[in-house]
Amino acid sequence: MGVILEVKNLTKKFSGLTAVNDFSFEIKRGEFVGLIGPNGAGKTTIFNLISGFERPSSGKITFNGKDITNMKPFKIVNLGIARTFQIVRAFKFMTLLDNIKVSCLSTRGKELAKQYGIDESASSILAAVGLVDKARIPPVILPHGDLRKLQIGKALGTNPQLLLLDEPFSGLSHEEQQGITELIKKLHDDGVTVFMTGHVLRELMHLVPRVIAMNQGKYITEGPPQEVANNKIVLEAYLGKGSEQLA
């Protein structure tokens, strides 16, 4: 169980605002970790920094012992970090199968697909996320829950070792959340390291054995969800000062 992702003293400044401030943490191979914090805490920025969509002002990110700071997003994906977005992104005018095929056509995805062919691997991924009966339709007419599944499918196409899920539950009904939970659990059982965010604690509580809490770009604490949820500073961040009596 080696360390798969190591983030050290990560800082990101947007003209005057420090979105991420001297943030450090580690994720071990095969772990299932959550990142929590109130809205605007900087969770998405951390994901953007890890996946290369934004460049850190300072700090270092290491994946599998390799320095990936300042690397281009597609290169990071091809090393084995795939991500999903908080706001759903899909190739609107292409069929679901083609949506997945794009990931299968990346350098890393191709290696996985070599054995069975691009079409077959894309269909098998669609089946894994439960969308195989909708393979021939474009995502514009899909309900939101299916789009979340599609996003995970697109990430899976690149054969990731580490999966970054940005708010996979946002905007979903309870039943849809259940479906996604099952899916994520299954992926984790298959050996993918999962790192996900969520601003509502309840969803993450049942799912992850370890959470990292942050507020205003700063690291607060980490540990089992129950412990973190009772942390004074975490409660303060969510509910404001003097709230421990309420909780």
Place this chain on the structure above:
Amino acid sequence: MTKQIERISNEIKEFPKYLKDWAKTFKGGLTVLCLIGLFLMPLVTTSPYFLGIFILAMIYSIYAASWDFLAGFVGKVSFGQAIFFGLSGYITAASLKFIHYPWWGALIFGSLFAALVGLIIGLITLRLKGPYLALGTMVIAIILQKLFALYELKPILWGDEGISGIPPLSTNAIEVYYVILIFMIISFIVMIKLTKINIGIIFRSIRDDETGSDASGINTVKYKVIAFMISSIFAGIAGGLFAMFNRAVNPLIFQALYSFYPIVMAALGGIATISGAALGAFIFVFLGEIVRDLADPLFIFSIVLILIIRFASEGILKSALERLKEFWDILIGR
């Protein structure tokens, strides 16, 4: 490797059957009919004037399809397609007249040069998006027009008279007609095929969501430049044929009008269809000939374009095909 060869040989073996099945479908049958019509055209008329109209329409078809490929399938709207059209025209003309290449050699040389320019322009306009890309390509075309017309550069760029008296492709109009028809068919097959194979899926993903494509592990920079090169090769083929057909080329070939022509034609036929570009080009050229004496063709086309944007924003190919299919279904009693 052997697997690939086996697959390709299999595909070749299957091809006649595939062609037969395709010709039986509605779309395929219609295409075959149109092609037969084009092939038999010289039997109907041998007048160089009428054949000339068809030749011009076919050259513009390739040109419009090259724009449609870039705009409709990669999402890169260029307002400077005349860059590739014109430069290839110049190179083809110069190598025909001064180096005495055979016409096909000059054409290959011109198109490859256009591809090289496509590579360079793809690289410099890489970070431009939407209207800025359109502006950037338009400005490059204007710079080229002024540069080629510059008096001081006349010894190397032939000044504003350009190159004239280019040896013709052939003195026989029918031969020219068939050569250009074959070029058109090959160009369309290649472009349509490119949009359907794996690389076409990558292109379309860049069109729909560039960031998402990046997140799927696609080297978007590489594929955008490849797309620019493919588009410029075909614009270059059209430009070279155009210069040979006119037997002259001058700096006006870079003017904004020649960049707008393919856009108008593609929009007429339907963007992101490739074959719509051919329909648009034929309508454009025919209508242009008809209204020539009445008014400025561009004036008429502006009005037609406004009508199309208002009433058939997907172009006329799609709606025409649908109507025709309904009619066809009624005829055969479905």
